[in-house]
Amino acid sequence: MGWGKIVENVYGSLFQGISAKMLSGTLVLSLGWAIISFFTPLNIYVEIITVLLGLFFFFKNQLYHAFYQFSKKEYCLIAIVSGTILLAGSYYPYILDHFGYYVPTIRWLTEYGLIQGISNLDLTLGQMSVWHIFQAGFSNFSDPYLRINTILLLIYALYSIETKTWIHLCFIPVLLLFSQSPSPDLPAIVFSLIVLNELIAGHKNTVLLFALSILAFTIKPTMIWLPVLAFLYFTLIIKSNFRKLTFGILILFLFCIKNIWTFGYPLFPVALGDLGIPWKPNAEILKTSSHYAIQKTYDMQYSYEEIKQFSTWDHIKNWFFLNGIKSKINILFILSLIFFIVFACIKKRKTITLICISLLIKSILVLAFSAQYRFFIDVFFVLFFVLFYRYFDKRKSIIVFSAASLFFISLLSFPGFIQQYVPSFRLGNFMAGFEKEQLYKPSTYEYNQFQTFKLGNLKFNISKNYPYNFDTPLPAISPGYIFDDKRAGIFPQLKDKNDVRKGFIWKKLNPEEKMELEKIINNIKNTDK
Numbered sequence: 001m002g003w004g005k006i007v008e009n010v011y012g013s014l015f016q017g018i019s020a021k022m023l024s025g026t027l028v029l030s031l032g033w034a035i036i037s038f039f040t041p042l043n044i045y046v047e048i049i050t051v052l053l054g055l056f057f058f059f060k061n062q063l064y065h066a067f068y069q070f071s072k073k074e075y076c077l078i079a080i081v082s083g084t085i086l087l088a089g090s091y092y093p094y095i096l097d098h099f100g101y102y103v104p105t106i107r108w109l110t111e112y113g114l115i116q117g118i119s120n121l122d123l124t125l126g127q128m129s130v131w132h133i134f135q136a137g138f139s140n141f142s143d144p145y146l147r148i149n150t151i152l153l154l155i156y157a158l159y160s161i162e163t164k165t166w167i168h169l170c171f172i173p174v175l176l177l178f179s180q181s182p183s184p185d186l187p188a189i190v191f192s193l194i195v196l197n198e199l200i201a202g203h204k205n206t207v208l209l210f211a212l213s214i215l216a217f218t219i220k221p222t223m224i225w226l227p228v229l230a231f232l233y234f235t236l237i238i239k240s241n242f243r244k245l246t247f248g249i250l251i252l253f254l255f256c257i258k259n260i261w262t263f264g265y266p267l268f269p270v271a272l273g274d275l276g277i278p279w280k281p282n283a284e285i286l287k288t289s290s291h292y293a294i295q296k297t298y299d300m301q302y303s304y305e306e307i308k309q310f311s312t313w314d315h316i317k318n319w320f321f322l323n324g325i326k327s328k329i330n331i332l333f334i335l336s337l338i339f340f341i342v343f344a345c346i347k348k349r350k351t352i353t354l355i356c357i358s359l360l361i362k363s364i365l366v367l368a369f370s371a372q373y374r375f376f377i378d379v380f381f382v383l384f385f386v387l388f389y390r391y392f393d394k395r396k397s398i399i400v401f402s403a404a405s406l407f408f409i410s411l412l413s414f415p416g417f418i419q420q421y422v423p424s425f426r427l428g429n430f431m432a433g434f435e436k437e438q439l440y441k442p443s444t445y446e447y448n449q450f451q452t453f454k455l456g457n458l459k460f461n462i463s464k465n466y467p468y469n470f471d472t473p474l475p476a477i478s479p480g481y482i483f484d485d486k487r488a489g490i491f492p493q494l495k496d497k498n499d500v501r502k503g504f505i506w507k508k509l510n511p512e513e514k515m516e517l518e519k520i521i522n523n524i525k526n527t528d529k
Contacts, residue, residue, distance in 0.1 A: 003028050003054050005061050011207045011247070014198060018066045019159035023194070024208065025054070026152075027215055030130050031251060033137040034258060037113040042133070044140040051142060074161055077398070081157045081172065084405050088176035089150030090438040091412045092445065094430040098181040099445075099468035100124065100478060102132060106146065106182065109136035111474055116503030117279030119263045120492045121460075122481050123289055126263035126281070130255070131219040135182040145442040149186045150179045156190045165197050166397035167389045171381060173404030177412075180442075188220035189378050193385055195226060199233050200351060200389065206240040210248040218255040221267060222375045225362035227252075232354045269293075270369070279495075282506050284488035293370040299326050319371060324423075329373045333380075337363060340383050355386060447471055451527065453520050455513060457497035458504075464527055475500060479524050486517055 004021030007028050014020040029050065033042055040046065058064070070078065093099070101124045108115060108125060109132065119126025135148040143151070153175060160168035171193065178186035195213050203209070213230040216223045227248070234240040256266040264280025266273045271286045291304040298307060299322050310318065320334075321327055337359070344356035359379055366375045392400070411418055415431030435443060449464040450472040461476045463469045469476035477492070485491050489509055496502035509517060 003050075003057065005057055005063060007208075011211075012205050014194075014205055014208050014212075015163060015203065017159070017162040018063075019155050019162055021063065021066075022155045023159075023191075023212070026134065026155075027208070027211060029137060030134040030215060031254065034114075034130055034133050034254060037109055037133055037136075038258075038261065039113065041111055041113040042109050042136045042140075043111075047137060047140045047142060050137060070161075078158065078161060081161075081169070081401070082154055084409070085150060085153045085157065085172070085176065085179065088405075088409055088412060089147050089153070089179040090442045091180050091434070092432040092438075092443040093146075093181045094427055094432065095178075095181045095183055096427070096430065096468070097183065099470040101127070102135075102182050103146065103470040104468075104476065105129070105132045106136045106139055107474060109133060110139055112501055114258065114261055115501065116261055116495070117264065117505055118503070119268075119281050120279065120504040120506045121475060122477055123269070123281060123285060123484075124478075126259075127268045128258060128262045129184045129219055130215065130258075131184045131187050132182060145444055146182050147179070147442055148182050152187055152190055153179055156194070159194060160397075163197070164394075165201075165389070166394045167385060167392040168193065168197070169397040169401040170384075170392055170404070172401060173408045174381075176405065176408050184220045185374070185377070188216050188223045189381055191216040191219070192223060192226045192378060193381060195230060196355070196382060196385060197389070199230070200386075204238055204240075206234045206238065206244040207247050210234060210245050211251055214248040214251045214255075218251065222362065222366060223378065224365065225358040228361055229354055229358035232358065233351065236354070237350055279503060279505050282488050282490050284490070285484055285506075288484050288487070293372075297371045298322060299324065326373050329377075330371070333363075333373070333376055336380065336383050340386075343387070352386060355382070359383075445470070450476070451523070453523075455491050455516055455520065456493045456507065458491070458493050462524060482517075482521060482524065486514075486521060489514070491517060 004023065004025035007024035008021065011024075014023060033046070033050075036042065036046060095102075104122070105125055105128055108118065109128070114128060118128075131148075135143070135146060138148060139146060153172060156168065156175075157172060160166060160172075171189075175186055175189065191212055195209055195216070198205075198209055210227070210230045213226040217227050230248075231245070234245065235242075259266050259268050260275065260277060263269070264277040265271050265275075269286075269289055271280075271283075274280070294307055295302065295304055298318060301322055302318065307315075320331055322330070340356055340359070344352050347353075359382065363376060363379065366372075412431060413434040415429075415433055418431070419429055432443070437443070447463065447466060448471050449466070450461045450469075451464055452459065452461050454460070458475070461469070461472045461474075462479055462482070463472045463476070467479055469478060485506075490506045491509055491513065492504045493507050494500060494502065495505055
């Protein structure tokens with residue numbers, strides 16, 4: 001809240017309330033730490049200074065008085081909702097990206113900061129989401145269990161109660177499934193719903209709303225519809241001065257610079273806008289990644305060679321009729337879009353029309369590049385909000401929240417149900433259920449089994465008999481990328497053999513190095529048997 005107050009002094013407030021200051025604070029700290037991480041790791045010293053400054057402004061401005069504004073009934077509701085969120089956030093992480101992407105990214109940020117060309121070591125690390133930068137800044141002592149999503153859900157619940165927009169309570173139970181990990185999906189959805197609510201309500205703080213929409217995009221680029229909507233709204237409806245968009249544009253510029261620094265291109269993982277950066281990934285590695293994304297579109301049910309043979313009709317038919325639940329999600333997505341287009345045409349309201357146009361732009365881009373259900377799941381939240389935000393009053397929203405929370409926490413507690421009845425939902429196989437210890441300590445995994453190898457000037461670690469490096473000492477490489485490097489005939493190297501912070505490049509392997517890499521791969525395969 002202290003940092004949020006600073007933002008309000010400069011740019012005004014999104015609205016009056018505790019959650020507004022917390023959201024503004026999230027915005028400024030995410031950007032501040034993103035800049036700092038170019039020069040230094042987000043270690044405990046950075047965190048201590050940040051927390052102390054935040055507390056100083058919190059008490060200096062007597063922001064604690066804001067907590068006295070709620071009625072007894074509201075305090076009771078806040079307590080129940082908060083307890084539910086905290087319980088859900090205490091379960092074991094089960095999203096696979098938590099182990100292969102989120103945690104390794106955060107560890108790199110806390111130990112080294114943003115590393116030039118880190119995508120050459122492990123392509124996934126080139127993304128370095130702004131949300132993981134934010135999590136990294138609080139991961140040394142404030143939130144060592146990486147439950148920043150749980151905190152954001154608490155802020156979101158507070159926002160719903162403060163602004164009396166009760167429909168937001170209906171979304172929280174679904175979002176509980178993202179509260180155990182620093183998944184960028186949750187903040188992207190939460191920020192989009194908040195911005196959407198503020199736009200529909202007619203609030204006109206162009207600077208912060210546009211900046212928040214850009215922040216959502218930097219967290220998850222598939223949220224491109226949100227800054228498009230905000231831009232169209234502020235230029236066509238509000239007719240804001242273009243200078244009020246400057247802050248958001250600067251955030252976008254920082255996002256591109258960050259991506260160029262870590263990935264070599266302005267937008268991860270798309271190899272567009274080639275600036276001839278010497279540390280950009282090898283073309284063969286990018287091609288392999290592109291092929292994998294295409295296979296993921298079809299839930300890995302077809303090989304890339306099979307997909308290449310598809311006719312236009314085959315592409316459509318096979319996407320609609322995948323085996324399992326994802327087929328139903330795909331069909332529902334298209335039907336929902338068609339329904340919303342008709343709805344927008346009937347309503348003929350400018351804001352709804354702009355929302356429809358923005359979602360169509362996003363949907364076309366997703367369908368064109370990689371039509372994975374996780375890239376358009378936010379559309380369902382938006383459509384539900386637009387269609388029902390007037391329908392759900394306080395009573396209805398609390399009923400939905402209560403029933404849905406019970407359902408989703410039951411799934412987390414007894415994952416055998418989803419494993420048995422929805423086997424195509426593979427993440428259900430990684431849910432661990434309830435343990436009494438999580439009532440006082442969030443559940444986390446430890447593995448810490450690894451092997452160390454050296455090739456060229458790079459000494460690196462690989463997890464033993466496990467595909468991810470969530471607690472393997474850095475620098476660590478996922479086995480899958482070792483195999484990709486072999487096929488491409490390359491391998492990552494340090495720019496400076498004495499300083500990891502100088503970054504990574506790739507180099508072509510000579511015959512001796514290829515033999516050495518083959519030995520490493522055989523060692524990995526033998527260990528994984």
